Amino acid sequence: MYDQEIKKRRTFAIISHPDAGKTTLTEKFLLYGGAINLAGSVKGKATARHAVSDWMEIEKERGISVTSSVLQFHYDDFCINILDTPGHQDFSEDTYRTLMAADSAVMVIDASKGVEAQTRKLFKVCGMRHIPVFTFINKLDRDANDTFELLDEIEKELGIATCPINWPIGSGKRFKGVYDRQKREVITYSDTEKGTKEGHSEQIPFDDDEALLAHIGEEAMTTLKDEIELLDGASAGFDLDAVQKGELSPVFFGSALTNFGVEIFLHYFLQMTMEPFGRMSDQGLIDPLQNDFSAFVFKIQANMNKAHRDRIAFMRICSGKFTSGMEVRHMQQDKVIRLSQPQQMMASERHIVEEAYAGDIIGVFDPGIFSIGDTICMPADHFAYEGIPTFAPEHFARVRQMDTMKRKQFVKGITQIAQEGAIQIFQEFNTGMEEIIVGVVGVLQFEVLKYRLENEYNVDIKLENLPFEHIRWIENKDSVDVEKIVGTSDMKRIKDMKGNPLLLFVNSWSVGMVLERNEGLQLSEFGRNT
Ligand code: G4P
Numbered sequence: 001m002y003d004q005e006i007k008k009r010r011t012f013a014i015i016s017h018p019d020a021g022k023t024t025l026t027e028k029f030l031l032y033g034g035a036i037n038l039a040g041s042v043k044g045k046a047t048a049r050h051a052v053s054d055w056m057e058i059e060k061e062r063g064i065s066v067t068s069s070v071l072q073f074h075y076d077d078f079c080i081n082i083l084d085t086p087g088h089q090d091f092s093e094d095t096y097r098t099l100m101a102a103d104s105a106v107m108v109i110d111a112s113k114g115v116e117a118q119t120r121k122l123f124k125v126c127g128m129r130h131i132p133v134f135t136f137i138n139k140l141d142r143d144a145n146d147t148f149e150l151l152d153e154i155e156k157e158l159g160i161a162t163c164p165i166n167w168p169i170g171s172g173k174r175f176k177g178v179y180d181r182q183k184r185e186v187i188t189y190s191d192t193e194k195g196t197k198e199g200h201s202e203q204i205p206f207d208d209d210e211a212l213l214a215h216i217g218e219e220a221m222t223t224l225k226d227e228i229e230l231l232d233g234a235s236a237g238f239d240l241d242a243v244q245k246g247e248l249s250p251v252f253f254g255s256a257l258t259n260f261g262v263e264i265f266l267h268y269f270l271q272m273t274m275e276p277f278g279r280m281s282d283q284g285l286i287d288p289l290q291n292d293f294s295a296f297v298f299k300i301q302a303n304m305n306k307a308h309r310d311r312i313a314f315m316r317i318c319s320g321k322f323t324s325g326m327e328v329r330h331m332q333q334d335k336v337i338r339l340s341q342p343q344q345m346m347a348s349e350r351h352i353v354e355e356a357y358a359g360d361i362i363g364v365f366d367p368g369i370f371s372i373g374d375t376i377c378m379p380a381d382h383f384a385y386e387g388i389p390t391f392a393p394e395h396f397a398r399v400r401q402m403d404t405m406k407r408k409q410f411v412k413g414i415t416q417i418a419q420e421g422a423i424q425i426f427q428e429f430n431t432g433m434e435e436i437i438v439g440v441v442g443v444l445q446f447e448v449l450k451y452r453l454e455n456e457y458n459v460d461i462k463l464e465n466l467p468f469e470h471i472r473w474i475e476n477k478d479s480v481d482v483e484k485i486v487g488t489s490d491m492k493r494i495k496d497m498k499g500n501p502l503l504l505f506v507n508s509w510s511v512g513m514v515l516e517r518n519e520g521l522q523l524s525e526f527g528r529n530t
Helices: 003-007 022-033 045-052 057-062 093-100 117-129 147-158 209-234 240-244 262-272 404-419 444-457 508-517
Strands: 009-016 070-075 078-083 104-110 133-138 161-164 166-169 177-180 185-188 203-205 248-253 279-281 284-286 294-302 311-319 321-323 327-330 335-338 343-346 349-352 355-357 361-365 375-377 395-401 424-428 436-440 461-466 470-474 492-496 501-505
Touching: 003 009, 009 022, 009 093, 009 117, 022 070, 022 078, 022 104, 022 133, 022 262, 093 117, 093 294, 104 117, 117 147, 133 262, 147 161, 147 209, 147 248, 166 209, 166 248, 177 209, 185 209, 203 209, 240 248, 240 262, 248 262, 395 404, 404 424, 404 444, 436 444, 444 461, 470 508, 501 508
Parallel strands: 009 078, 009 104, 070 343, 104 133, 133 248, 161 248
Antiparallel strands: 070 078, 166 177, 177 185, 185 203, 279 284, 294 311, 294 375, 311 361, 321 355, 327 335, 327 375, 343 349, 343 361, 395 436, 395 461, 424 436, 424 492, 470 501, 492 501
């Protein structure tokens, strides 16, 4: 049986604001897994990325990753899948969707910056799914904010309780290491050369004052003892159950760049995180171990190879074992198909996989049949996983087509691109397809849209930015007369391609105002894919 294979899988995503150190931390993880020889060779920003990734011209031109991939490595008998999310400022809806395929998340926070905008947005999606979130507070080798304040900020801003698993001793030039609260010992800081494994650290019992004095000095020792006394008195104890429900975030401190605290993190993380868990379908919970192969599509990537104009559908395997060439049922089209060219992504390089298990991600060639949220299962099975919600775009533009003769190509192109999930398209509430409004999560997607319409559909467009930043789905649309909603001056009514009504706002306070003015109105930041 393959139960053991599934039980050793750990599938997580790393979330952070750009520059907090997500890439550096990922590189160090891979280093421990032996997946690479030298940290920095995974995607040492601009140059290396250019070499391995020819997925899109924009990606090359801008030297950033528009797409996301999966990195798999083995460590300590675990098989770890890191779902890589676009880390640039201009992240897209794919970043959110990737979180739907993860079983847990690692949140990287810059110790001198605290909780930043993008972390907040990504955390919201984790919160919606109640997945465990582990916090790695990074860059302790630089001057950091007060530790208690950092924890307070996480609790207040994100609304999750925290439990420090270790505690930093100083920061910047006076960074001396971390205190491990479970083992009650101090692990001294060792600044290592870039690219090597963790350097030599001393492990000193917390009560061995003499040794502590010798290694970290009197000032650091006194501060540490005071802080730990305060911490032990004030904070709630560790509760694994609360961690696994996403109610308590274990917090770790370190420096990804100098490779300190990374292995300590990995060790505890692997103990606390879970093997792939059951997912809800319309036929009830599907168990990863008890059920045969099943998966759902969480991302569709078009034109990864320009020469072939292919599309890849990324699937998260939720149960059982996948074998290359097996016949499966595509639930949404109710067809039995053979998945061709299953692939796994490794640092942006593809290779064919023969078998994969619950917890793994595979990319399969998509002749245009898959949509985001589709379920794949065994031919004898008939169930569909809960769909993936639509995430609120934050940038909107009106699209104007330059050559009106090409109306058909334009509509076809923009509809297909929207189906892949790169953009969302809307219409004026009262008119038809003449006017199209595009909504995106990251502004880069506007460029992607323009580029793809020109290159793939031979259609030139002009985008006229709109001032809206907030969109809300009407949850109780069947009991609300949209025309009669008492709005604010900055509110606009639109509808999606399925006719669902939505509201656009320029200011966030208007959302509250409209709720206040219309009793019973229910608004949501996540749209259902129906
Ligand atoms: P991201 O993926 O979250 O965007 O962040 P990334 O790892 O690329 O790190 C952003 C910058 O922060 C990089 O510097 C990186 O070297 C630095 N960094 C990451 N972790 C640490 C840390 O623990 N301590 C310190 N001091 N710096 C850290 P850069 O100069 O912008 O890029 P590069 O030229 O070094 O690649």
